[in-house]
Amino acid sequence: MFTCPVLKAGITEGFTPVNVWGWARSDKQVAEEIERVKKDLSEIEREFDGEIEFEGWDMLHVEDDILEKSYEIQTGDIDGVIVFGVAQFWGYLGSFYTFNKPIIFFGREYTEPPYGFNLLTEHINWILKSIGKQGWACTVVDSYEKLKKEIRAIRAFAKLKKAKVICIGKPNEWKGAEKWGNYRTIRIMQERTGINVKFISLDEIEREYEKMKETENMKEDYQKFLQSAESQHDLDEDSARNAVKFYYLMRKIVEDVEADAVTINCYATNLIDRIGTTPCYALARLNDEGIIAACEADFSALFNMMMVSYLTDKPCFMGDAVYNEERCNVINAHCSCPTKLSGYKNRGEPYIATSHYESEKGLTPQVIMKKGQEITITLLPTNMESMVIAKGVITDVNMGYPMCRTQVEFKVENFDEFLKACEDNINFFEHMVNVYGDHREEVARLCRLLGLNPIII
Secondary structure: EEOOOOOOOOOOOOOOOOOOEEEEEOOOOHHHHHHHHHHHHHHHHHHHHOOOOOOOOEEEEOOHHHHHHHHHHHHHOOOEEEEEOOHHHHHHHHHHHHHHEEEEEEEEOOOHHHOHHHHHHHHHHHHHHHHHOOOOOOEEEHHHHHHHHHHHHHHHHHHHHHOOEEEEEOOOHHHOOOOHHHHHHHHHHHHHOOOEEEOOOOHHHHHHHHHOOHHHHHHHHHHHHHHHHEEEEOOOOOHHHHHHHHHHHHHHHHHHOOEEEEEEEOOOOOOHHHHOOHHHHHHHHHHHHEEEEEEOHHHHHHHHHHHHHHHHHOEEEEEEEEEOOOOOOEHHHHHEOOOOOOOOOOOOEEEEEEEEOOOOOOOOOOOOOOOOOOOEEEOOOOOOOOOEEEEEEEEEEOOOOOOOOOEEEEEEEOHEEEEEEEHHHOOOOEEEEEEEEOOOHHHHHHHHOOOOEEOOO
């Protein structure tokens, strides 16, 4: 949408302006700007591989123009709205609120041609903060790079609203030792996004697992996994091969339900003893394939992973964090790390083929992450009130500590502030999520869309 200049009676009676803020003086000039913007946005469409599409290109002059479009936008298959403020729109700013969709107000101040919107940039931010609505609207000035980050947040928000989740086994209620438990987390997720959750019992999973026979494809996948590994250790062949079989079962369930994410109550139940293997390989591989998969039926961790992966187009690493105040660093460790940490379309990281640490059963990649790699750190408490967001740099990997298989150590910027934020907002047992790259800005934007308070370090 593009706001257009209108020359009419001004602030004082009897005064008729001949100029308005911004370079545009006519609809013809706005139409020319629309064509330029179309070319620019077509490049953004290509960057997103056609996953997003820009449409509309309406020219808006007065309040009635916005209200006329409002119902169409409210009810249409539209994830968000970009308003290009070519001309000022003081008089009808409030009418955009009726769209009930995330809005990006875009202006030009230091790039050509200068928009009339520049007088409104901070004014809009002040208004949004004052009414507590900075979550669903934001301003972008001059920068297509920042615009892309905002679009990523809206795209992730749209994916969350449509997501289907599978929970195998009961939600892990060891979190219920605190005031908030997983059931409350699920309810909050549903209220904020409309996510649907299908529950499947461990008894049903065991029955389906026992009925499934090992196929040639499973055997080939097992051998390929071993051959692609840097090395292997602590493997029991029967249990490891059964881990591949369990992946095929989980994949079938995901496909049957057409699910986007899955979590399984593996660690706090007797599932591993019942089936003689672990889901670690399955969870790692599903994450590499774009199905968000979390351990331990931990819904705040699962939602955290969904947020981060949908934003970045990368699988992320969920782990148990160890904080070291003396060294100002953190170790994150778990046994179900995906390999394609640089992105779904990129080559996976090298790995060692091994087993689940505590049980020495199953199969999993012990992933060797890149030293010196920047990462984004996110922690989401079960009460879903805030998210701690920080940047780290990997300093060591696979240190050989007696703990979960994939181990990564990293320095955290402003460690004291980070640790204080965790102490104040995160329960000690919350899983930590890491993703390659510095994505703090877009994670914070998605938090605001979801009603979460982003605590950015």
